[in-house]
Amino acid sequence: MAALRSLSWWIGVGLGCVALYAIVVASEWSLGGRLFPWFSGFLLLAAVAGHTVLGLARGVETDIEPEATDGGPVPRAWRLKVYGWLILLVVLVPLLGHLVAVPLFVFAFMAANGERLWLSAALAAATLAFLHFVLEGIVHVDLPRGLVTAWLG
Amino acid sequence: MIDIGAAALDGFLLLFSAKALLYLMLGIFAGMFFGLVPGLSGLTGLGLLLPFAIGQPPDVAFAFLLGMFAVTTQTDTIPAVLIGVPGTAAANATYLDGFPMAKRGEAGRALSASYFANILGTLVSTVIFILFLPVLRALIDEFGAPEYFVMALLGLVMAGSLAGRSLLRGLAMAAFGLLVSTVGFAQNTGFPRFDIGGWTYLWDGLPLVPLVLGMFAVPEVIDLLLRRGTIARASMRAEGGVAAGFLDNMRHWWLLFRCSVIGTVCGMIPGLGGLVAEWLGYGHAVNSAKDKSMFGKGDVRGVIAAESATSAQKPGSVLPTVAFGIPGNAAMAVMLGVFFIVGLRPGPEMMHEKLDLTFLMVWIVVVANLIAAGLCLGLQRWMILICFIRPTVLAPLILAFMVVGASLATTHVGDVVVFAAFGAFGYLCRRADWPRVPFIIGMVLGQLAEIYLFISVERYGFAFTYTRPIVILIELLIFAALAMPLYRRFLGSPARFAREAE
Numbered sequence: 001m002a003a004l005r006s007l008s009w010w011i012g013v014g015l016g017c018v019a020l021y022a023i024v025v026a027s028e029w030s031l032g033g034r035l036f037p038w039f040s041g042f043l044l045l046a047a048v049a050g051h052t053v054l055g056l057a058r059g060v061e062t063d064i065e066p067e068a069t070d071g072g073p074v075p076r077a078w079r080l081k082v083y084g085w086l087i088l089l090v091v092l093v094p095l096l097g098h099l100v101a102v103p104l105f106v107f108a109f110m111a112a113n114g115e116r117l118w119l120s121a122a123l124a125a126a127t128l129a130f131l132h133f134v135l136e137g138i139v140h141v142d143l144p145r146g147l148v149t150a151w152l153g
Numbered sequence: 154m155i156d157i158g159a160a161a162l163d164g165f166l167l168l169f170s171a172k173a174l175l176y177l178m179l180g181i182f183a184g185m186f187f188g189l190v191p192g193l194s195g196l197t198g199l200g201l202l203l204p205f206a207i208g209q210p211p212d213v214a215f216a217f218l219l220g221m222f223a224v225t226t227q228t229d230t231i232p233a234v235l236i237g238v239p240g241t242a243a244a245n246a247t248y249l250d251g252f253p254m255a256k257r258g259e260a261g262r263a264l265s266a267s268y269f270a271n272i273l274g275t276l277v278s279t280v281i282f283i284l285f286l287p288v289l290r291a292l293i294d295e296f297g298a299p300e301y302f303v304m305a306l307l308g309l310v311m312a313g314s315l316a317g318r319s320l321l322r323g324l325a326m327a328a329f330g331l332l333v334s335t336v337g338f339a340q341n342t343g344f345p346r347f348d349i350g351g352w353t354y355l356w357d358g359l360p361l362v363p364l365v366l367g368m369f370a371v372p373e374v375i376d377l378l379l380r381r382g383t384i385a386r387a388s389m390r391a392e393g394g395v396a397a398g399f400l401d402n403m404r405h406w407w408l409l410f411r412c413s414v415i416g417t418v419c420g421m422i423p424g425l426g427g428l429v430a431e432w433l434g435y436g437h438a439v440n441s442a443k444d445k446s447m448f449g450k451g452d453v454r455g456v457i458a459a460e461s462a463t464s465a466q467k468p469g470s471v472l473p474t475v476a477f478g479i480p481g482n483a484a485m486a487v488m489l490g491v492f493f494i495v496g497l498r499p500g501p502e503m504m505h506e507k508l509d510l511t512f513l514m515v516w517i518v519v520v521a522n523l524i525a526a527g528l529c530l531g532l533q534r535w536m537i538l539i540c541f542i543r544p545t546v547l548a549p550l551i552l553a554f555m556v557v558g559a560s561l562a563t564t565h566v567g568d569v570v571v572f573a574a575f576g577a578f579g580y581l582c583r584r585a586d587w588p589r590v591p592f593i594i595g596m597v598l599g600q601l602a603e604i605y606l607f608i609s610v611e612r613y614g615f616a617f618t619y620t621r622p623i624v625i626l627i628e629l630l631i632f633a634a635l636a637m638p639l640y641r642r643f644l645g646s647p648a649r650f651a652r653e654a655e
Contacts, residue, residue, distance in 0.1 A: 110549055
């Protein structure tokens with residue numbers, strides 16, 4: 001069953017589950033409320049059912065692997081590191097707020113990945129200046145403060 | 154025709170307010186950057202700039218976003234020709250002949266030919282746009298809610314069947330986009346839907362900005378990071394050749410015209426976009442040439458054909474977006490989202506009362522291309538240096554601005570959650586070759602389609618599907634759009650293989 005090892009096939013299965021959930025939840029609503037969710041839910045279900053069955057019967061094309069600059073495969077360790085940095089960013093922002101988390105991320109990422117410290121610090125400072133002076137000062141955007149920042153007052 | 158002329162003039166004048174011009178220039182510079190850096194694209198830029206356009210009047214928002222998007226296909230040629238790496242996927246065919254020309258010492262000529270082909274392609278497309286307008290205006294007056302609903306379905310089916318390699322995946326993504334558009338208060342009942350246990354953040358629906366950023370920008374930046382090293386190793390020199398490039402376009406004007414028509418048609422058909430336009434234009438140039446020997450080895454006709462087709466699809470994609478609310482490509486889907494945000498509705502209003510805004514969109518593409526061509530001719534030798542910036546410097550900055558941009562939608566922490574969730578989903582889709590364009594088209598079209606479906610059912614019952622002639626005609630087109638990929642798969646391909654084998 002090559003399909004079971006394919007990310008593409010599993011995306012189809014996942015979308016099928018979403019469609020089923022939507023159809024079941026929408027069944028409790030009035031006709032006006034459920035008409036369109038049902039329409040799109042059944043359409044989605046039909047398409048992914050076809051994809052899933054055909055995938056089992058005929059196989060699914062192999063997934064596209066990212067390539068390094070030299071055209072070779074990306075080392076697994078580097079890949080995990082990149083994913084880790086991204087997760088760190090989306091976790092840091094709700095916790096610390098944009099004003100702290102974003103410049104901190106820019107500095108930490110660059111410094112940890114071999115960039116010179118002065119360059120990392122300069123770009124982090126420029127990011128902080130943009131957020132504080134341009135977005136908050138001039139455009140008057142009220143950036144979320146973050147859970148820890150709010151807790152600290 | 155008189156009101157069309159007056160609207161065209163009004164639209165042109167709208168562009169020359171100080172604020173619109175300022176935003177246009179900012180958009181152009183941003184677009185030049187996003188076109189230049191291999192791995193980024195106009196869609197990444199559109200997602201990043203979208204939050205800054207929200208809250209602006211329509212003319213300013215359009216100048217900023219469309220100005221940015223229009224010029225990415227100008228600058229993506231520079232790395233394709235000078236370092237052999239296309240700036241965006243839409244410059245792949247240009248690379249085939251542009252890079253060999255550069256190796257022969259004709260980089261300046263190749264780039265100049267590409268800039269002028271872009272300008273002329275856009276102009277041809279604009280003329281076609283103006284010629285089509287009276288026909289569309291007459292047609293659109295015959296449309297009611299049922300016609301708009303099936304037209305939206307046609308757009309979705311075409312986007313689903315043409316955007317990727319698999320019909321089922323394309324349709325599934327389009328349907329998923331429709332489903333996602335139903336999150337939040339139902340427009341007809343005022344009842345909150347899919348709010349995951351009463352999470353009030355979802356009551357206004359999923360915001361477009363973090364969703365577009367997640368789906369389109371995050372996967373590009375992850376790939377940029379995963380590549381690790383700088384893309385550029387060494388650059389060719391691009392000096393002179395400006396006049397030669399222009400004369401090449403004049404010499405091959407008929408080819409340029411034909412490829413511009415191909416590009417315009419590709420722009421009008423949902424799901425095709427710049428990549429397909431470029432390869433169809435290039436393929437047409439090769440097939441129609443008497444002497445094919447130099448294609449792929451540095452034939453300027455390859456550059457002209459690819460670039461004129463790519464640039465012509467942009468004005469072409471404006472037409473179905475404003476007339477029927479069917480975006481020709483993902484960028485136009487995002488622009489359609491901007492329509493709703495700034496309080497505009499595609500359809501008769503954009504074809505009559507707000508025709509000046511419709512023209513404004515086309516003029517923005519034309520003027521942005523003209524300005525960008527001038528800037529590229531003067532600055533290309535320095536612009537190429539951007540390609541040498543290491544991803545470890547570029548990517549964290551882009552990520553930082555993406556996460557900030559995502560939060561500008563509602564400044565609620567939920568924006569970051571939506572950004573992260575759809576970023577992960579977009580990346581998985583990219584890895585697994587699930588097309589993302591039908592999803593975004595479905596999500597934006599869903600808002601319109603639901604209203605039209607509800608009105609149609611309330612007014613006519615389900616009988617609207619078989620009692621109205623235009624609806625039936627569009628339904629036949631939907632079946633044709635569904636059948637075409639199946640025909641290609643089961644009948645077309647063997648026939649083609651048999652021919653090729655002979």
